[in-house]
Amino acid sequence: MDLVRHPLPGAAVPANALALPAGVVPRIGGRDGVPVPDAPTRSALRPDLDVVFRREYRRVVSVAARVLGSRDSAEDVAQEVFLAFNRSSVPAGEAGGWLSVAAAHTALNLIRSGRRRASNEETAATAVPLAEPDVAEVVVTLEERSRVRAALARLPRKQAVALVLRHSGLSYAEVAAALDLSPGSVGTTVRRAESALREELTRHASSH
Amino acid sequence: MRHPTDGVLRRLLDEPAGVAEADRRHVADCDRCLAALAATREDAALVGAALTTEADVDVPAAWARLTAAASASAAPVRTPAPAPAPARSARRGRFGELVRRPATAALAFGVVLAGAGTAAANDWLPIFRTEEVAAIGLDSADLVALPDLEAYGDVVMTGDDDLRPVPDAETAEAESGLDVPEVAALPSGITGEPEYQVGGEVTATFTFDADRAARAAAAAGEALPTPPPGLDGAPVRLVAGPGVAQVWQSGSGAPGLIVGRAVAPSAFSSSGVPFETVRDYLLSLPGLPEDVAAQLRTFTADGSTLPLPVPSDFVTTTTEDVDGEPATVLATRDRTLAAVVWVEDGEVTVVAGALDTGEVLEVARGLR
Numbered sequence: 001m002d003l004v005r006h007p008l009p010g011a012a013v014p015a016n017a018l019a020l021p022a023g024v025v026p027r028i029g030g031r032d033g034v035p036v037p038d039a040p041t042r043s044a045l046r047p048d049l050d051v052v053f054r055r056e057y058r059r060v061v062s063v064a065a066r067v068l069g070s071r072d073s074a075e076d077v078a079q080e081v082f083l084a085f086n087r088s089s090v091p092a093g094e095a096g097g098w099l100s101v102a103a104a105h106t107a108l109n110l111i112r113s114g115r116r117r118a119s120n121e122e123t124a125a126t127a128v129p130l131a132e133p134d135v136a137e138v139v140v141t142l143e144e145r146s147r148v149r150a151a152l153a154r155l156p157r158k159q160a161v162a163l164v165l166r167h168s169g170l171s172y173a174e175v176a177a178a179l180d181l182s183p184g185s186v187g188t189t190v191r192r193a194e195s196a197l198r199e200e201l202t203r204h205a206s207s208h
Numbered sequence: 209m210r211h212p213t214d215g216v217l218r219r220l221l222d223e224p225a226g227v228a229e230a231d232r233r234h235v236a237d238c239d240r241c242l243a244a245l246a247a248t249r250e251d252a253a254l255v256g257a258a259l260t261t262e263a264d265v266d267v268p269a270a271w272a273r274l275t276a277a278a279s280a281s282a283a284p285v286r287t288p289a290p291a292p293a294p295a296r297s298a299r300r301g302r303f304g305e306l307v308r309r310p311a312t313a314a315l316a317f318g319v320v321l322a323g324a325g326t327a328a329a330n331d332w333l334p335i336f337r338t339e340e341v342a343a344i345g346l347d348s349a350d351l352v353a354l355p356d357l358e359a360y361g362d363v364v365m366t367g368d369d370d371l372r373p374v375p376d377a378e379t380a381e382a383e384s385g386l387d388v389p390e391v392a393a394l395p396s397g398i399t400g401e402p403e404y405q406v407g408g409e410v411t412a413t414f415t416f417d418a419d420r421a422a423r424a425a426a427a428a429g430e431a432l433p434t435p436p437p438g439l440d441g442a443p444v445r446l447v448a449g450p451g452v453a454q455v456w457q458s459g460s461g462a463p464g465l466i467v468g469r470a471v472a473p474s475a476f477s478s479s480g481v482p483f484e485t486v487r488d489y490l491l492s493l494p495g496l497p498e499d500v501a502a503q504l505r506t507f508t509a510d511g512s513t514l515p516l517p518v519p520s521d522f523v524t525t526t527t528e529d530v531d532g533e534p535a536t537v538l539a540t541r542d543r544t545l546a547a548v549v550w551v552e553d554g555e556v557t558v559v560a561g562a563l564d565t566g567e568v569l570e571v572a573r574g575l576r
Binding site for chain 1: 213217218219222252255258264267270271273274279
């Protein structure tokens with residue numbers, strides 16, 4: 001089931017027009033008709049940005065990299081995510097979850113939009129696995145990595161995000177809070193996603 | 209006792225302390241659960257390895273890049289946004305590519321509107337002559353779960369859905385045949401001249417294939433409802449466009465305000481099967497959650513509404529009036545993005561941006 005590949009024109013024109021806001025960068029400003037003076041809201045940096053950035057940057061890149069398979073692209077996504085955070089009024093205490101979810105969605109949108117289609121081969125070629133002792137015995141080819149990412153983009157969004165957050169080291173409680181799930185359902189959501197991706201790999205392996 | 213769920217077994221791998229003692233004891237003594245746990249561990253390891261990517265980053269360099277970008281985006285309000293470089297404009301084809309990089313909070317709208325563009329109006333919803341737009345509250349999981357029509361027949365697209373930049377409003381009008389809406393007053397923070405984009409008419413033809421649909425239904429474990437007489441092999445032609453958009457960059461170079469207009473989608477059938485019949489039949493196909501189908505039926509009862517599925521977990525919707533037409537107003541729950549959409553005289557217009565709902569409505573109502 002690929003809903004992205006062939007958008008029909010009924011969706012194409014008005015929906016494309018509607019798709020534009022996907023790129024809009026949010027700002028802090030007048031909300032609900034309450035004007036906010038320009039000067040204060042346009043100061044360059046939130047006072048807490050430095051602390052949040054140094055605390056969360058690696059993880060935000062890690063989240064995006066798991067989706068995109070490319071560190072450079074992941075860093076681009078992280079920059080956008082932090083810029084948006086800088087303009088937002090998200091409290092610093094909630095920044096970790098917000099940033100991780102934003103990175104996952106943004107990276108998934110990138111894949112889904114097909115804008116990375118042209119560079120898929122490059123992505124696969126540059127994906128460098130970390131040496132992870134726990135999974136050292138698991139051999140995953142570059143082609144499989146690429147296929148898993150394509151399958152990731154086709155998963156229900158919540159499953160995909162939960163999976164990526166969990167594999168990026170967020171605890172079950174953190175994933176639950178970030179996605180408004182009950183902690184008990186995080187395991188189920190992640191398991192379903194892993195099962196679907198495993199099937200994708202197995203299906204291909206058996207067809208060769 | 210009952211066997212713990214798959215979710216409990218999954219958590220046992222990562223956070224055994226988070227699993228109830230009784231469940232842990234059960235699993236330790238249950239061959240079936242131990243086997244399931246082993247399979248779970250294997251899947252988790254395989255997927256984990258497949259998703260792992262080198263992510264060794266230079267944090268100080270990244271911080272320097274961020275502060276430079278943030279400063280640039282915080283430039284004085286009066287500074288006009290730089291005109292897009294021609295080379296860049298030429299590279300941008302589709303609307304989505306107007307955005308140099310994905311913006312985040314875009315995520316909420318990204319979901320809706322990616323929703324609208326893909327699953328969305330989901331291939332078959334726009335088969336009506338559109339008279340108005342209605343927002344439907346769907347969970348985003350429902351959106352991506354909507355069935356792909358390719359499983360039920362052939363889909364052939366013709367026309368050019370790429371958008372191309374044009375130099376000015378006159379050219380945009382000449383090429384699209386549409387009146388380019390003129391913004392009376394830009395919201396605070398939005399300055400400079402817009403970039404104009406034009407897209408052509410696009411057509412998709414969907415031809416229902418009963419055999420293929422039956423296979424899809426069987427795969428979903430259900431029987432295919434009997435198709436209405438005359439539907440099998442009968443093409444339905446969907447036509448939309450042309451469209452035109454004006455995009456104002458914000459200080460950071462990302463779009464800050466978008467005003468788009470397109471010929472609303474309409475549908476034609478050569479088979480004599482009424483659209484309502486086609487719609488109701490498609491709505492009954494296996495794979496579409498019944499509650500969603502029921503909502504869609506309600507919204508399309510008069511055959512003149514383009515439902516705009518909206519993930520209610522990210523976006524709120526309200527109805528307002530724009531020059532006497534009912535308009536759907538969307539806002540992300542974090543209030544960072546807003547859009548208003550309405551249909552008038554067969555044209556759908558959208559005003560969207562990093563604005564609040566009051567601001568997009570003001571722009572919408574001030575269009576000339």
